[in-house]
Amino acid sequence: MQSNKLRLAIRATAATVVMGVASQASALTLNVGDDTEASLYGYARLNMSYDLDGNRAVSTRAGTFSPVAADGSDLDATDGHFGSDVQQSRLGIKVNHASGVAVTVEGDFRGSGNSAGSLRIRHAYGQYKGFMAGRNWSNTISFVGATPLLDFDGVAGSMGSWDRTEQLRYTTGGLSFSIEDPSSQAIVDGSGRTGTPALTARFENSMDAVSFALSGVVSQVTSDDGTNDDSAMGYAMSAAAKLALSDMFSVQGSVTAADGATGYLWRSGSNYYGPSAYLDGNSVETISAYGGNVGVSMALGGGRSINLAYGMTTQDLDDAVANSSLTNAAPETNQNLFLNYMWTPVQNVMMGVEYGYFDQETVAGDSSDANRILFAAQYNF
Template sequence: MQSNKLRMAIRATATVAVLGMASQAHAFDFKAGDVDASVYGYARLSMSYDIDENLANNVQSANPNGITGSDIGGHFGASAAQSRIGVKATNANGVKFNIEGDFAPGNFRLRHGYGSYKGVLAGQTWSNYNSFVGSTPTLDFNGVVGNAGYQARTAQLRYTTGAMSFSVEDPQSSVNSPAALDSTPAFTARFENSSGGMGFSAGAVVKQNSYDDGTNDDSTLGFGVFGAASFAISDMFSIRGALNYVDGATNYLYLSGGSDAVVQGTSLENNSGMGGTLGTSIKLGGGSSINVAYGMTTLDDENLAASDTEANQNLFVNYMWTPVQNVMMGVEYGYFENEKQSGASEDASRVMFAAQYNF
């Protein structure tokens, strides 16, 4: 029974992270021939007030890499661009597909677009080098830095069998050279399961970094590994966390702000780094909860310039309330800090309000 409860908690945590801290309900289910389909999504208002400087993007989220140290505060903004809509369908043969989009960049974009059959998935969805097991709910759309894996969607071919999944993905590269190129895909593997009072996930990614300017060329092997876990101490209290290490794959170290590799003379040298998260959720009853989440990243300073980001961290404390089914409201305080290789550091604070209506 405890294991079943934990699996349900893990699924709920994933839904919270993907849909913005409120349960997903399929209000529009329909059948056409041998196809069962549903339309889902939500409408969301996000409002933020930046105390120190304006960090808000199109959905009022913040990134520590955007801190400039301007100390010009008092920035208010509001947006409904995070609102999204999606369609899921399954036919009588077990073929599934999912199309989903939102308005986060300021115009409509594809989030998910894939089909799957008997464990084989093809299209765009969450990277296989990713997990929500260790995620703690935040109102901020970006969430904590250092989270487990890539934390975004990418084109891929994936095979899943039991708790194991393997994929060939579009590589996410950031080589510090105008002559950079991707010569191989990214290869990933992930294991995710639960046992007793714990949920856990571990993943790995391998890819190649390359550059070729017509005169000189070089390549390196980049890789990353992560582990994430959640533990339900009681029906009221849970803790979650993740650790992530990369070498030549800093795009897979969430919001680290670094490049995968840099050209030194004619040689390509990898950047390495690590990150971690820790969070807790406390259910207060009556559909309300308090969540605290912390994240950090740090890069090896061997190949960094004085003005390059060496470390990031952020912290969120929020209160979320579900007054009725499919409606979530919440307030959140966020703290962000960015440190350069030179040792110079800047921080910023902000508060946020969100209201979300799911269908």
């Protein structure tokens, strides 16, 4: 009976929010009994982008890195591309029980390809005391060193794997451990097989004006074509920090080093993650990589702020090029830069405009760069 009341209350509240006739208090918090409370949250968001150079926009109008053609030129030589969508819009439900059990289910409409615009699951997890099970942000990431940006995919070299993944996690104080479904484990010339979960640890703390986080992951990379198989251990280590120089100004950033675990180096490779290893004969050989980013944020008062961030990633692909099918045209170094102005004209409404610069360089030294502008308007509930 209790669950039926909860379902009916959520349906009624969701309908009221859509019609726009309810106050925020009644729309957001649901008291459905003495021992259970549920809340509905999310936002509606419009993103509009204009690419001054080649078309770099994907769903949510986020910018992508773009490979270089065989002759060293940009694959998309056309200039001036406009587009808009609302696929970043988000909807979530949180349920808290008096026993201490909490459940979160959240989705958005990003998707990709033919699924763009369809509801996808971002988070679906339960918590009890220090335990969490389900789909959540990878335990390797921290928001400590993150600079506020409008681009959904963000700055290169951000800490850890910026994907949500299925996991079991335990947290005590600032320390957390997890067993996770590994992030991308691409192998050049190899047929990958996930043989073991990834093991992670993260620690966060703050002292006065300084906040910091450290994380590490160990993940096995395996190639198996049904006849021959080999594996290697990969790892990645990350550190992030934020220094609040005043109430209005902060500096933040992160660094990551990986070997055989490039899936934990954000925006490496062709766009999101580079290969973690290559197959030299029947032997799996790991690929090392590193990256990082730095940003500054300034609050201007009245709900206004300016944010600047720069990030880069690079992989050591020389041995892979020499011993596998990887060529000198493979993307090796990515860098991007963002400058935005964000403001809150009224409560629960955010608007902003952002300049983005993207550059990708191949092993051969050829590069492809682009400039773009992004506008966003977001209503939170």
